[in-house]
Amino acid sequence: MGSDAAARRPLTRLATAGLAAHIFFELGAGVGMPAASVLGPVPAAGLWALGSGTLWRAAGTRPASSDGVFAVCNGVGLAAVIAHLRGWPRRRTRLGLPWLRECEGLGPELMRFYNPILYVSGAAALGALLRENRSAPRYLPLLALGLVPLFIVTQHAEHWRLREIARQRPGWWNRRL
Secondary structure (H helix, E strand, O other): OOOOHHHOOHHHHHHHHHHHHHHHHHHHHOOOOOOHHHHOHHHHHHHHHHHHHHHHHHHHHOOHHHHHHHHHHHHHHHHHHHHHHHHOOEEEOOOOOEEEOOOOOOOHHHHHHHHHHHHHHHHHHHHHHHHOOOOOOOHHHHHHHOOHHHHHHHHHHHHHHHHHHHHHOOOHHHOOO
C-alpha cells in the first residue's frame, strides 16, 4: 500500500461506510437497528457510529500488520450481507442475484434503496478480502462467514424484539413496526 494514509484500504473503508449506511438506513426508516431492542436506539446508534468511525479511521492509518483485524471485520460485514440475502423474502434478478422483497419491516417500497446499500457493502468487503487484507491468514474471513446462520437467527430475534417494543411503546425509531 502507498504511504498516503487516505489511500490505504479504500475497499475496507467503503465496506465500513456501506455497513454504517445499512444500519442507519434501518434506523432512519423506522425499523430500529442492531442492538436497539437491548440498548435503546440512541445508545445503539452511538455505538454503531463510534465503531464505524473508528474502523474507518484505522483502515486508513494502520499498518499491514493489522490486516487480520480488517479481514475479520470485512468477513463479518460480508456475513451480515449474506445473512440478509438468505434470511429474508427475496426474488431473483435477471442476473440471478437475490433481491430482497422486504427485510426487517422495511417493506417493498424501500428495497430499491436498501438492496444497493447491501450489495455495495458486500462487494466492497469481498473486494477488500481479496485485495487489501493479503497479509491476514486466509482462514479468518472463512471463520467469519460461518456466522451467517447465527446472523440470520439474530436478525429475526432482534426484529421480533423490536416489534414487541413497538407494540408496547410506539416511537419515532420503530414507527414501521
